[in-house]
Amino acid sequence: MATREVVEKFFGLLAAGDPDAVAEVFGEDIDWYVPGSPSLPWTGRRSKSSEVPGYLRTLVDNIVPEKNVDRVEALVVDGDHAVMLGRFTRVAKSTGRTYEMPIAMHFQVAGDKIVKFYLYEDTLKVSQAYAV
Numbered sequence: 001m002a003t004r005e006v007v008e009k010f011f012g013l014l015a016a017g018d019p020d021a022v023a024e025v026f027g028e029d030i031d032w033y034v035p036g037s038p039s040l041p042w043t044g045r046r047s048k049s050s051e052v053p054g055y056l057r058t059l060v061d062n063i064v065p066e067k068n069v070d071r072v073e074a075l076v077v078d079g080d081h082a083v084m085l086g087r088f089t090r091v092a093k094s095t096g097r098t099y100e101m102p103i104a105m106h107f108q109v110a111g112d113k114i115v116k117f118y119l120y121e122d123t124l125k126v127s128q129a130y131a132v
Contacts, residue, residue: 001111001112002077003077003079003080003081003082003107003109004075004077004082006025006107006109006112006113006114007075007077007082007084007107007109007114008075009025010022010025010107010114011072011084013025014056017065019052019053019054019056019057020053022052022053022056023049023050023052023053024049025113025114026049026052026113026114026115026117027049027110027111027113027114027115028048028049029047029048029049029115030046030047030048030049030052030114030115030116030117031047031108031115031116031117031118032045032046032047032051032052032055032116032117032118033045033046033117033118033119034055034118034119034121035119035120035121035123036123036126036127037123037127039127039130040062040126040127040130041058041062042055042058042059042062043123061093062092062093062094062130063090063091063092063093064090064091064092064093067089067090067091067098068088068089068090069087069088069089069100070086070087070088070089071086071087071088072084072085072086073085073086073087074086080108080109080110081106081107081108081109082106082107082108082109083104083105083106083107084104084105084107085102085103085104086102086103086104086105087100087101087102087103088100088101088103088121090126090129092129092130094130094132095129095130095131095132097128097129097130098129099122099125099126099128099129101121101122101125101126102122103119103120103121104119104120104121105117105118105119105120106118106120
């Protein structure tokens with residue numbers, strides 16, 4: 001399976017909302033990084049695909065999912081790497097604050113599995129949305 005197909009499958013599964021199915025597109029050992037802070041429990045590093053469902057469930061527990069707006073503006077593929085450029089709009093469940101920002105995701109694919117996933121977002125804006 002080509003890199004683009006694997007990444008597009010990831011986005012399709014993510015949109016379907018099944019965390020366990022999303023985890024299946026990842027290799028067993030992964031390099032996952034979502035920058036943030038200890039006050040944002042979904043941020044940080046993950047190293048196993050078995051951690052992906054927990055990440056997604058924790059994220060959903062902290063946002064208002066029905067108010068999400070995700071826009072993919074570009075998907076650039078070079079060999080086994082892909083970069084998605086887009087925008088996120090989220091509502092922090094604990095404060096009701098809306099935050100919107102440009103984002104980038106860096107993927108690396110081996111065979112038909114994602115082995116690297118880095119999310120680049122405005123971590124200050126996210127932290128401020130959740131600050132009480």
